[in-house]
Amino acid sequence: MAKHAVLSSGAKLWRSLPCAKSELRLELTLACGQTFRWRENADGHWTGVIGGRVWTLTQTEDTLWYYVYTNQGGAGGENSSEDSLRAESVTASHHSEVEEEMLRDYFQLHVKLGDLYKEWGAADSHFKKISDIFTGVRMLRQDPTECLFSFICTSNNHISRIQGMVERLCQALGSPLCQLDQTSYHDFPTLSALADSGVEERLRDLGFGYRARFLQQSAKQILDTHGPQWLVGLRNVPYLEARDSLRTLPGVGTKVADCVCLMCLDKCEAVPVDTHVWQIAKRDYKYTSDNGQKTLTEKVHRDIGDFFRKLWGPYAGWAHSVLFCADLKKFQHLKEMKSLKQPQNEEEREGECKGLKVKREFDGHEKKKKPKSERQKKAKMSVKTEEV
Ligand SMILES: Nc1nc2[nH]c(O)nc2c(=O)[nH]1
Numbered sequence: 364m365a366k367h368a369v370l371s372s373g374a375k376l377w378r379s380l381p382c383a384k385s386e387l388r389l390e391l392t393l394a395c396g397q398t399f400r401w402r403e404n405a406d407g408h409w410t411g412v413i414g415g416r417v418w419t420l421t422q423t424e425d426t427l428w429y430y431v432y433t434n435q436g437g438a439g440g441e442n443s444s445e446d447s448l449r450a451e452s453v454t455a456s457h458h459s460e461v462e463e464e465m466l467r468d469y470f471q472l473h474v475k476l477g478d479l480y481k482e483w484g485a486a487d488s489h490f491k492k493i494s495d496i497f498t499g500v501r502m503l504r505q506d507p508t509e510c511l512f513s514f515i516c517t518s519n520n521h522i523s524r525i526q527g528m529v530e531r532l533c534q535a536l537g538s539p540l541c542q543l544d545q546t547s548y549h550d551f552p553t554l555s556a557l558a559d560s561g562v563e564e565r566l567r568d569l570g571f572g573y574r575a576r577f578l579q580q581s582a583k584q585i586l587d588t589h590g591p592q593w594l595v596g597l598r599n600v601p602y603l604e605a606r607d608s609l610r611t612l613p614g615v616g617t618k619v620a621d622c623v624c625l626m627c628l629d630k631c632e633a634v635p636v637d638t639h640v641w642q643i644a645k646r647d648y649k650y651t652s653d654n655g656q657k658t659l660t661e662k663v664h665r666d667i668g669d670f671f672r673k674l675w676g677p678y679a680g681w682a683h684s685v686l687f688c689a690d691l692k693k694f695q696h697l698k699e700m701k702s703l704k705q706p707q708n709e710e711e712r713e714g715e716c717k718g719l720k721v722k723r724e725f726d727g728h729e730k731k732k733k734p735k736s737e738r739q740k741k742a743k744m745s746v747k748t749e750e751v
Pocket residue numbers: 395396397517622634635636637640684687750751
């Protein structure tokens with residue numbers, strides 16, 4: 364039974380869960396680059412797919428509201444005989460229990476984020492400062508196939524382009540779920556749809572470039588070598604073992620494997636390290652690698668991961684995502700709003716006068732502006748973007 368309030372707006376029946384914004388902020392959690400299919404179609408209303416169903420989510424200060432579409436595009440059918448109405452009402456109440464559980468699982472609501480923020484903030488003054496603005500950034504527990512194949516698309520890519528690719532992937536290879544206004548929603552493709560021999564060419568035609576081959580070959584390797592339950596089964600093996608298994612797949616390096624471990628395989632300690640996270644470590648934590656390493660080697664991955672695990676503890680991957688989110692260009696206005704509200708301290712104002720606080724954006728992340736001579740040198744070198 365749906366235990367919580369039901370809100371009727373027009374023909375729609377909304378259900379709800381108690382959930383404070385400090386535990387979950389949809390606009391940060393669904394848009395910070397851990398998942399790529401949610402869209403804010405109306406102010407504060409996010410539509411996407413969980414577990415083969417289309418959902419719209421929205422929230423008020425202490426409540427998460429949700430609406431699940433049937434494949435006719437609305438809740439409930441058109442049948443009107445008494446028996447069928449009774450059967451429908453039993454089915455509906457079963458659906459609402461199942462759906463509530465799906466949502467709790469997807470947002471991992473059993474994890475008390477407010478308590479974790481307190482622990483991380485007590486251990487780390489930089490985190491404390493950032494977390495006053497970026498509350499409610501929560502790790503999702505995604506479907507492993509969706510998460511793995513979306514992250515194969517992230518190499519050398521930006522969040523908005525990844526979103527476009529993932530959507531095209533679903534439109535081309537996923538089963539249709541429902542149509543809302545002009546938009547048709549599809550499920551994420553199954554492993555067997557992705558493994559089909561024609562998929563590489565099809566995805567190349569859709570603009571996936573070299574990723575087309577990785578997607579088809581990874582799906583085929585999983586099915587040929589391990590079977591369809593292998594990915595989800597990695598939830599039950601230790602972190603490093605799961606990560607090594609994932610790295611045997613084409614197109615899956617350490618960073619992608621760590622994202623998959625963290626975002627769908629229950630490995631809360633996995634810290635995906637890329638140049639942005641390395642930059643955060645150097646800039647905000649004065650982290651220096653042994654022997655002045657300049658490239659992201661396996662050792663740098665391990666050392667930075669260990670550095671953050673030591674600082675933040677067993678949920679280090681969750682804490683990392685708060686800083687990752689806070690560094691995204693699209694959320695810089697939140698920091699600016701906060702600094703407009705609060706008078707800056709003397710030191711900061713002085714720095715600004717001396718031109719020390721000038722910042723620019725790059726690759727979707729915030730970066731400090733380099734001295735001009737360095738920028739000129741860099742402009743002559745070829746630019747290689749990173750996985751986002
Ligand atoms: N280190 C991280 N890299 C990412 N890429 C992406 O799309 N999301 C993340 C992330 O949370 N951390």
